[in-house]
Amino acid sequence: MFLAWNEIKKNKLRFTLIIGVLMLVSYLVFFLSGLATGLQNLNRESVDKWQAEAIILTEESDKSMNQSSLTIEDSEAIDAKELAVIGQINAVAGNGDRKTKVSLFGIREDEFIMPKVTEGKVFTEENEVIASDVLKDEGFKIGDELQLSSSEQILKIVGFTDKARFNAAPVLYGDLSTFHRVKFGEAAEVNSTSINAIVVRDDNIEAITTDDFLELMEVETFIKNLPGYTEQSLTLNFMIYFLFVISAVIVAIFLYVLTVQKISMFGVMKAQGISNGYLSRSVIAQTFLLAAVGVIVGFVLTLITGALLPSAVPVAFNLITMSIYGLVLIVVAIMGAVFSILTIVRIDPLKAIGG
Structure with missing residues (x-):
């Protein structure tokens, strides 16, 4: 963590750009999740109001x-x-x-x-x-x-x-x-x-019997069959899932480029006896810090945007869902750092320092 934090402080502009990209991705994910929830509510509000099974x-x-x-x-x-x-x-x-x-x-x-x-x-x-x-x-x-x-x-x-x-x-x-x-x-x-x-x-709808020409179904099944409900949900959810993948790829590319630029430095550190495990943990810690800051800023901006939007916009933010998506974004960002870790592990100290 010491190495990761000190490098971030030394290269503020470079890492600010990475945080900015992660912030924009998380902002889009959070906003899409709010839009998905809002559109679902447009279809199901009155049915949920029944509180029926x-x-x-x-x-x-x-x-x-x-x-x-x-x-x-x-x-x-x-x-x-x-x-x-x-x-x-x-x-x-x-x-x-x-x-x-x-x-x-x-x-x-x-x-x-x-x-x-x-x-x-x-x-x-x-x-x-x-x-x-x-x-x-x-x-x-x-x-x-x-x-x-x-x-x-x-x-x-x-x-x-x-x-x-x-x-x-x-x-x-x-x-x-x-x-x-x-x-x-x-x-x-x-x-x-x-x-x-x-x-x-x-509570016991399984025990209810009806005539053959009638169909008893759970309310959730009824809602999922409302025109456009499932299609809207699937479309927006797939967009969110693709953004998770895009987030991992972006982090992987940024960190890989940074790692390549620092091969000689890593080589010197390995020659001094610093282990691959320590360097790998530093990269993971650095990625966690960057992702956490980007996600938190994106989270706050999304809530501010939601408060300023007119009521005609069908957006409803579920804090639990947003928190889960935020954690997923941090996890996929860390997964994106795997390529940098593999590069560090494969560095030969002698070749890296020109020996």
Whole structure:
């Protein structure tokens, strides 16, 4: 450590450049991890809000709630600790000044998927809805009347709730009768028992039996089958993994070049009796210091950037995930130093000093 630290102090500019590169790589890794988490939240916030273990859809729905078609009577035949029925439809909602894509959830007020209102009140009358606070950020407010693209019904916002997005769209929560009027129009009474899914809260979902035309799946499985969810996650995660490899290669190249430039010095040190082990430990210690400083600076810059970004940017930083990625970056940087260590081990003192 003594040798490593003294060399860093002597060649400040050279090692600052290495720290700078590692800082940029770690900054990009941390930001991509935040973007991956943010995009995942865009799809799953409202589902996580249920705090449920499973969901029941029709077998033919291909794990899509929008494609599933059930009735309230189907839920009555299911024996589970807690059940909640839900209807869902996608639409474009506008208040005259602005429009946005939304997902309307038809629910029962007395069931566990009823959201907690953070502003305003719960729906009590026809066509009243609780809206995701994302709409508030977009300029919608309590009292706004919403015209839906797929319906002649006018919905009124009476409250807001937090963390309520489904498949990247802010959610509107209304009662089942509101959902039926929006979806079926004049045929609402005929379809008054229609729903899209049954949400299950039960620790022992393996013991739950359903009819053959129904499919019970874990909530996590349902989320992974949301359109674009898995593809987005895989794309960003592969980018992060490639950055790990790039980080190792960059460190390897820098340290190898530095080692080659110091072959004669290492030769003199080996001729004086300094062991390969000591020199190798010095390189590893030096790499650890450089990587640690670069990762810490990148970590701090990422948090500062996240605090300055507008709410419209889907970034959410998970400190545990970022810490794990930071440790991985340090480890791969040390692995990149292996080539320099091998070079040091192979140095012949006599040849290095011109003997």
